[in-house]
Amino acid sequence: MKNYKTIGKIGEGTFSEVMKMQSLRDGNYYACKQMKQRFESIEQVNNLREIQALRRLHPHPNILTLHEVVFDRKSGSLALICELMDMNIYELIRGRRHPLSEKKIMYYMYQLCKSLDHMHRNGIFHRDVKPENILIKQDVLKLGDFGSCRSVYSKQPYTEYISTRWYRAPECLLTDGFYTYKMDLWSAGCVFYEIASLQPLFPGANELDQISKIHDVIGTPAQKTLTKFKQSRAMSFDFPFKKGSGIPLLTTNLSPQCLSLLHAMVAYDPDERITARQALQHPYFQEQRATEKQALASHRRACFPEHPVAAEPLRAGWQMSKEGRKQKQSLKPEEDHPKRQGLAYIMELPKLKLSGVTKLSSYSSPTLQSVLGSGASGKAPVLRPLKCVGANKKTDPQKDMKAALKQCHLPTIERKGGG
Known part of the structure; x- marks a missing residue:
């Protein structure tokens, strides 16, 4: 840590504290997550889930x-140097009197769903999605704190008391650790509502109160859902029937499309809950998808501008068939070459001309010296071309080749990786 200077403390958790640091090498500011646990070896550090994720x-x-x-x-201390963000979602909405605009809410949630989709497609689920772990800098949202993450392919059951209680999915509350990556979507739905309404959706005081708060809003689940939960629970539970007040009654500033996505994210049964990939295709994000597509097209035009001069030899008539919508390219074949299938040859490569003795460059290679031997100048010897033998001389070309090959023996090339 001698390359960093401590500026101040950002926050502290159960397993770590976060400090604001300045690099003495580049002068930039970073967030340093100092672990409270002591580590025995570098192997133990590399096996840390957060670092791997x-x-x-x-x-x-x-x-x-x-x-x-x-x-x-020596001390066993470990610090993770991460990029420094401005604030988290909790700090953004804390103390606000008026909710954010729906356009900004939409923008933040689209980015959150993109982070979840990327994470789940790479075989990781977070298990602790909450406003404090969602960071913002100049309206760019980033998911952080992967200390509780797990592989989606790891064997169940998992730890039961994971995730912060207010954002804990029903399957985490009602089973003995039998839950999947879908729990992240429930947590994201709770964050979604909290950003929009500036108040938590299910603020339970304890485990039982948490379940009661969920039932007060969305009602008790269907019997088939409870049956699935009971199969992985040592104790039995029977909840009194509740219809639920419904999410729309809690707030009036959410559009129908927003409420549609929110309901899909907080579906009680995880099998019926939307995935992050499906959420990105929801009509609620139609404007965001169009904006992103337009920005991508502009970026491609900037990176790959069209050059009329270079494109001149590639005159092609592209025809779209109505039936199969297949693209056909018609290229005029060159007169000197027969018609070829596949890619068209734009230009002909120049023919190699061998005249006289081809001299090697003055670069001295240790490999060539060891194999071929070095001359008086210490440079690689010149390889002389074979002389053409006249028709009146009867010689055996194979003997000439063998004689030439006996002068040096190339070393055996060993493949890496046992190939």
Whole structure:
């Protein structure tokens, strides 16, 4: 940590504290997550889930970037140097009197769903999605704190008391650790509502109160859902029937499309809950998808501008058939070449001309010296071409070749990886 100067403390959790640091090498500011746990070896550090997840998910615009891992073998201390963000979602909405605009809410939720989709497609689920772990800098949202993440392919059951209670999915509350990546979508739905209404959706005081708060809003689940939960629970439960007040009665500033996506994210049964990939295709994000598509097209035009001069030899008539909508390219074949299938040859490569003795460059290669031997100048010897033998001389070309080959023996090339 001698390359960093401590500026101040940002926050503290159960397993770590976060400090604002300045790099003495580049002068930039970073967030340093100092672990309270002591580590025995670098292998133990590399096996840390948070480090593995951040490395696997990098790079992505909506995932926090890990810049450096600082491990001190002597003291066993570990620090993760990450990019510094301005604030988290909780700090953004805390103390606000008026909700954010629906356009900004839509923009934030689209980025959150993109981070979840990227994470789930790479085999990781977060397990602790909440406003404090969602960071913002200049309206760019990034998901951080992967200390509780797990592989989607790891064996159940998982830890029961994971995730913060207000954002804990029903399957985490009612089963003995039998839940999936769908729990992240429930948590994201709770965050969705909290950003829009400036108040938590299910603020339970304890485990039983948390379940009661969920039933007060969305009602008790269907019997088939409870049956699935009971199969993985040691104790039985029977809840009194509640119709539920419904989410629309809690707020009036949410559009129908917004409420549609919110209901899909907080579906009680995880099998009926929407995925992050499906959420990105929801009509609520239609404007965001169009904006992103337009920005991508502009970026491609900027990176790959059209050059009329270079494109001149590639005159092609593209025809779209009505039946199969297949693209056909018609290229005029060159007169000197027969008609070829596949890619058209734009230009002909120049023919190699061998005149006289081809001299090697003056670059001295240790490999060539060891194999062929070095001359008086210390440079690689010149390879002389074979002389053409006249028709009146009877010689055996194979003997000449063997004689030439006996002068040097190339070393055996060994493949890497046992190939």
